[in-house]
Amino acid sequence: xxxFRTATLIGWQRLLRMPKxxxxxxxxxxxxxxxxxxxxxxxxxxxxxxxxxARDIQAEKVRFGTDVEGxxxxxxxxxxxxxxxxxxxxxxxxxxxxxxD
Numbered sequence: 801x802x803x804f805r806t807a808t809l810i811g812w813q814r815l816l817r818m819p820k821x822x823x824x825x826x827x828x829x830x831x832x833x834x835x836x837x838x839x840x841x842x843x844x845x846x847x848x849x850x851x852x853x854a855r856d857i858q859a860e861k862v863r864f865g866t867d868v869e870g871x872x873x874x875x876x877x878x879x880x881x882x883x884x885x886x887x888x889x890x891x892x893x894x895x896x897x898x899x900x901d
Contacts, residue, residue: 821849826871847885858888873887
């Protein structure tokens with residue numbers, strides 16, 4: 801009985817655990833890896849984080865007079881690449897958007 805309860809508990813922990821997403825930055829042929837990642841509930845939330853981070857990076861680059869042309873966020877999970885988010889397609893608006901709950 802103890803073995804069954806332990807196995808069941810481990811199974812539930814795996815089901816309830818949020819997936820980890822990594823936000824690597826691709827600059828041409830160079831990939832700058834995100835070693836820590838973020839625990840997020842789903843891909844939609846990961847995409848929203850990448851878009852907000854793209855805006856933040858673009859704002860910083862504008863401040864210093866550099867360009868983000870061609871740079872990408874690559875959203876990865878433990879299975880590999882999910883989606884690429886171009887930094888340039890999400891212009892800085894000057895304000896942070898409210899995050900959805």
